[in-house]
Amino acid sequence: MKAFALLLLLASSAFAQPPVRVGSKKFTESYVLGEIAKRTLIEANIPAEHRQGMGGTIIVWQALRGGQIDAYPEYTGTIAQEILKRSDSLGFEEMANELEKVGIGMTEPLGFNNTYALVMRRDRAQSLGIRTISDLRYHDLKIGLTHEFLDRQDGWQPLARTYRLHPRNVIGIDHALGYAALKSGEIDVKDAYSTDAKISELDLVVLNDDENFFPRYDAVFLFRFEMPAQAIAALHKLEGTIDEQKMIRLNAEAERTKDYARAASLYFGDNARSTTTESLTHKITRWTIRHLQLAGVSLLLAIIVGIPLGIFASRGGAVGQLILGFAGIVQTIPSLALLALLVPLPYFGISARTAITALFLYGLLPIVRNTATGLQDIAQPIRDSATALGLEPGARLRKIYLPIASRSILGGIKTSAVINIGTATLAALIGAGGLGEPILSGLNLNDHATILQGAIPAAILALLVQWSFDLLDRILIPKGLRL
Amino acid sequence: MSALVELVDLSKRYGEAAALQPTNLEIARGKTTVLIGPSGCGKSTLLRLIIGLTTPDGGEILFNGDKIDIDAFRRRTGYVIQEGGLFPHLTARGNVLLMSRHLGKPEQESAARLRDLCQLTRFPDALLGRYPLELSGGQRQRVSLMRALMLSPELLLFDEPLGALDPLVRAGLQRDLKEIFARLHQTVLLVTHDLAEAAYLGDNIVLMNEGRIVQQGSIVDLRENPANEFVSEFINAQRAVLFA
Numbered sequence: 001m002k003a004f005a006l007l008l009l010l011a012s013s014a015f016a017q018p019p020v021r022v023g024s025k026k027f028t029e030s031y032v033l034g035e036i037a038k039r040t041l042i043e044a045n046i047p048a049e050h051r052q053g054m055g056g057t058i059i060v061w062q063a064l065r066g067g068q069i070d071a072y073p074e075y076t077g078t079i080a081q082e083i084l085k086r087s088d089s090l091g092f093e094e095m096a097n098e099l100e101k102v103g104i105g106m107t108e109p110l111g112f113n114n115t116y117a118l119v120m121r122r123d124r125a126q127s128l129g130i131r132t133i134s135d136l137r138y139h140d141l142k143i144g145l146t147h148e149f150l151d152r153q154d155g156w157q158p159l160a161r162t163y164r165l166h167p168r169n170v171i172g173i174d175h176a177l178g179y180a181a182l183k184s185g186e187i188d189v190k191d192a193y194s195t196d197a198k199i200s201e202l203d204l205v206v207l208n209d210d211e212n213f214f215p216r217y218d219a220v221f222l223f224r225f226e227m228p229a230q231a232i233a234a235l236h237k238l239e240g241t242i243d244e245q246k247m248i249r250l251n252a253e254a255e256r257t258k259d260y261a262r263a264a265s266l267y268f269g270d271n272a273r274s275t276t277t278e279s280l281t282h283k284i285t286r287w288t289i290r291h292l293q294l295a296g297v298s299l300l301l302a303i304i305v306g307i308p309l310g311i312f313a314s315r316g317g318a319v320g321q322l323i324l325g326f327a328g329i330v331q332t333i334p335s336l337a338l339l340a341l342l343v344p345l346p347y348f349g350i351s352a353r354t355a356i357t358a359l360f361l362y363g364l365l366p367i368v369r370n371t372a373t374g375l376q377d378i379a380q381p382i383r384d385s386a387t388a389l390g391l392e393p394g395a396r397l398r399k400i401y402l403p404i405a406s407r408s409i410l411g412g413i414k415t416s417a418v419i420n421i422g423t424a425t426l427a428a429l430i431g432a433g434g435l436g437e438p439i440l441s442g443l444n445l446n447d448h449a450t451i452l453q454g455a456i457p458a459a460i461l462a463l464l465v466q467w468s469f470d471l472l473d474r475i476l477i478p479k480g481l482r483l
Numbered sequence: 484m485s486a487l488v489e490l491v492d493l494s495k496r497y498g499e500a501a502a503l504q505p506t507n508l509e510i511a512r513g514k515t516t517v518l519i520g521p522s523g524c525g526k527s528t529l530l531r532l533i534i535g536l537t538t539p540d541g542g543e544i545l546f547n548g549d550k551i552d553i554d555a556f557r558r559r560t561g562y563v564i565q566e567g568g569l570f571p572h573l574t575a576r577g578n579v580l581l582m583s584r585h586l587g588k589p590e591q592e593s594a595a596r597l598r599d600l601c602q603l604t605r606f607p608d609a610l611l612g613r614y615p616l617e618l619s620g621g622q623r624q625r626v627s628l629m630r631a632l633m634l635s636p637e638l639l640l641f642d643e644p645l646g647a648l649d650p651l652v653r654a655g656l657q658r659d660l661k662e663i664f665a666r667l668h669q670t671v672l673l674v675t676h677d678l679a680e681a682a683y684l685g686d687n688i689v690l691m692n693e694g695r696i697v698q699q700g701s702i703v704d705l706r707e708n709p710a711n712e713f714v715s716e717f718i719n720a721q722r723a724v725l726f727a
Binding site: 381382384385386387388389390391392395399400403404406478479480481483 | 531534535536554557558560562564565566568569570571572573574581582585614615616617630640
């Protein structure tokens, strides 16, 4: 267990962060605002970095509370409904006071109201004569909503109640993919943010909120009071500087160029390519190295812990069953759910540590199981011979049993390695980086080229790992077992 | 005191079934004792109790008149089983030298001993670098025998050592074994279900049935003076083989 702690320490020090960490949620506007904050801080001579697209509201909020990030862009409606869990309408001052109680500060509004809206294709809405949300009552349409909107307290359920809507076809779909589905006519209505660039790009109409259901979603920055005073001052300078037109333009630029830093630079009035833009090779190298760190450290831990557990499990009995059962149950938890379960725990939060722990738990089962079965499959005459020769139990294990089981054990390690390379792409969801980063932002932008920048290296990595293990087999498995 | 090993009221049960009734037996020094009987008669259980692969429910085992310390005892015995007893990840040499290397014996001494053993067991030196899977069944049993003899054990135990070999190879090995036992004045305990083998190799034949010793003595004793119906039936069943 000492080795485990040491490795975690090594892992986390490898990802040590500079002072001010700006987070963002997993959608274009949040990315752009994050970039704007980062650049504002840097121009005020405060070292800063931006952790892009860490997840939904709760994940990013927990990260801010837990101190994994120092600031992130948020919306007043979300703060009232999702964070403070208030169903009554809350004034701006009250909101600020409530946040202050938990050590979180809030800037004044940045200048635009990005409220939720329901949108349709213009031609479809016109042909059906739909202008308001109330009009939806008279049509049975296919509705595709983001998972967050489906579950929010100010989301679909109370909206449907307010407007007395009872559609039969409501599905959950990713935000960016939802636009593609809307465009192709697979769904008729979806939720959107009123500053989405897609609204003008796809010529969509925003349905009139005739019952005034949606609260205001004024953009603000939330920050930790522990942040340096100059950094807080720098964020305050952003207040009232972005109106709706400007935000739509920045969002459109971000989606067109797939470059958030560049979109942010529009805000600062320079059209030149941002100096912070990295070359593609450099970015892919950086993602790949981080990816290998995540998968490698977690695999190493899984080997160090998994083989002894497998040896215990091979002896059968209640403890053996318990070990195999536990490892098996972990494997059945969807990887996304496992990450989400770890994030709220004190030691974990939004960090590489969490990603490594989740990957480690995932990598455990194949190693434990293969070690156990490899040892159990050793024929009784071999066991009898080893015992009768007079080898002590430890020597039997080291000199006879483990070498004979080596093929099975290595097979388990190989399986874990390949699983980890694949699953490590999910680490980007909690801001731990790796090749999941371009996959995630590509998915968010519905941009296949960006997705491939992550997916192709990840696939190549998986193949390379497979090959290098095949090579390792020849070195590590005794020749007598390969005849 | 001619007995090297003495079993006193040794017994073993598996659940309800008695695998071995309380049994007394002396294994004579320098002689070959053969345990024989039908399947399930307790002969293999008896052997496994002696080498400590199974723990007895009652009774004791005396070695040179003393109670045994199993680890030390195992190093003073050699054990050869039917098939699969060789470690597949080690070469023939690796198998034979495993224990002497583990105990840190000088390499040169071990190498000399290995050469002698190859001659004794008629195993070609050239094959020492091969893995078990690259050897024939007879060659494997010779390697097993060398491994058992490597530390010059006081007692050699065999559990159906030739059971899986074809008749010609088997006959050759039986001849060689007899010669080796005689030359080394080796104390041997051998389990078989083949009366011809027992008659050929055994100085003392111990016939077992249903977990107990029915009769012991030379093959002539068993044939001329059977203790009961079972003994004569067992002898006669294999007579064709014996006196053909």
